[in-house]
Amino acid sequence: MDFNFDIFKLSNITNCQPIFYLGKHIFDQHNFNKHFNIKLSTLESFLTTMENQYHMALPYHNNIHAADVLHAMNYFISHPVLDNLLTIEEKFACIISAIIHDIDHPGINNSYEIKHSEPLSVIYNNKSVLENHHCALAFKILHEYINCNILKNVTKSQYTYIRSLIIAMVLATDMACHKQFVDEFTEKLKNQTFNIEDSKDRKLLLCILIKCADISNPTKINKISVQWSNRLFKENLILSVNEKKHQNYNLSPLLKNNCTSKSENQTSFIKIFVKPIYQLLGSFLEIDDFIAIRQLEENYNFWEE
Numbered sequence: 001m002d003f004n005f006d007i008f009k010l011s012n013i014t015n016c017q018p019i020f021y022l023g024k025h026i027f028d029q030h031n032f033n034k035h036f037n038i039k040l041s042t043l044e045s046f047l048t049t050m051e052n053q054y055h056m057a058l059p060y061h062n063n064i065h066a067a068d069v070l071h072a073m074n075y076f077i078s079h080p081v082l083d084n085l086l087t088i089e090e091k092f093a094c095i096i097s098a099i100i101h102d103i104d105h106p107g108i109n110n111s112y113e114i115k116h117s118e119p120l121s122v123i124y125n126n127k128s129v130l131e132n133h134h135c136a137l138a139f140k141i142l143h144e145y146i147n148c149n150i151l152k153n154v155t156k157s158q159y160t161y162i163r164s165l166i167i168a169m170v171l172a173t174d175m176a177c178h179k180q181f182v183d184e185f186t187e188k189l190k191n192q193t194f195n196i197e198d199s200k201d202r203k204l205l206l207c208i209l210i211k212c213a214d215i216s217n218p219t220k221i222n223k224i225s226v227q228w229s230n231r232l233f234k235e236n237l238i239l240s241v242n243e244k245k246h247q248n249y250n251l252s253p254l255l256k257n258n259c260t261s262k263s264e265n266q267t268s269f270i271k272i273f274v275k276p277i278y279q280l281l282g283s284f285l286e287i288d289d290f291i292a293i294r295q296l297e298e299n300y301n302f303w304e305e
């Protein structure tokens with residue numbers, strides 16, 4: 001599998017349905033349909049329904065981003081170390097989480113939601129507002145539309161476990177708790193206290209995987225990575241225009257950087273968020289020459305020039 005798979009190209013040749021086509025391929029690869037007794041029509045309906053929940057007009061948080069996260073997640077779980085370590089239920093939860101992790105993303109962030117008391121911030125008490133929304137909406141759809149419920153034939157205990165993993169993974173994509181996850185995983189690897197038999201540690205590992213997949217843009221080959229940063233820049237510009245309408249709103253430092261300098265934003269994002277977590281993943285998987293780290297460094301130098 002190619003780490004630099006061109007998701008934009010897939011989106012173009014599939015009439016903007018990358019989740020549908022990539023999702024079918026991945027379900028086939030892992031034999032999920034047979035294992036979890038999913039009819040092809042149910043899978044197709046699930047993929048189409050979830051794909052349609054994304055706002056395709058958004059420059060960044062659209063279905064192409066979700067398909068990209070799906071691809072990265074599948075790349076990780078297909079690595080021999082994880083392929084052997086993870087159960088089929090865990091792989092299934094990883095793939096579902098990637099597909100749904102940003103559904104109905106409104107193109108604004110949690111700070112904006114909370115600052116302006118947007119309806120979702122009221123529902124979720126200011127806590128991981130968007131992530132709670134993505135996850136809750138996904139389960140609501142599964143419960144309400146039986147024809148797209150790919151979990152309907154799993155056992156009760158499988159359902160409980162898969163659901164708990166999906167909730168943990170989707171909530172872990174809230175960047176506000178990024179440091180907490182990275183610190184915990186770092187400590188466990190450093191002190192050799194990570195125990196794969198421990199369900200909490202397994203869950204932590206899966207959260208690290210989705211977090212890596214979600215911020216994988218700067219680890220991709222430069223021409224793809226640059227397209228993503230242009231899209232994010234565009235989306236943040238729209239957000240900053242909205243924010244200006246609210247005079248008292250303070251821009252977050254990262255966003256401020258983004259408005260002034262795209263390259264500064266990219267280098268600090270790589271340094272603070274992406275590199276530390278990818279180094280952890282690389283060391284966990286015992287990869288000497290991790291393509292993600294190599295390209296991350298190339299992109300760092302590109303933005304620094």
Ligand SMILES: [Zn+2]
Binds near residue numbers: 065069101102173214
């Ligand atoms: Zn995302």
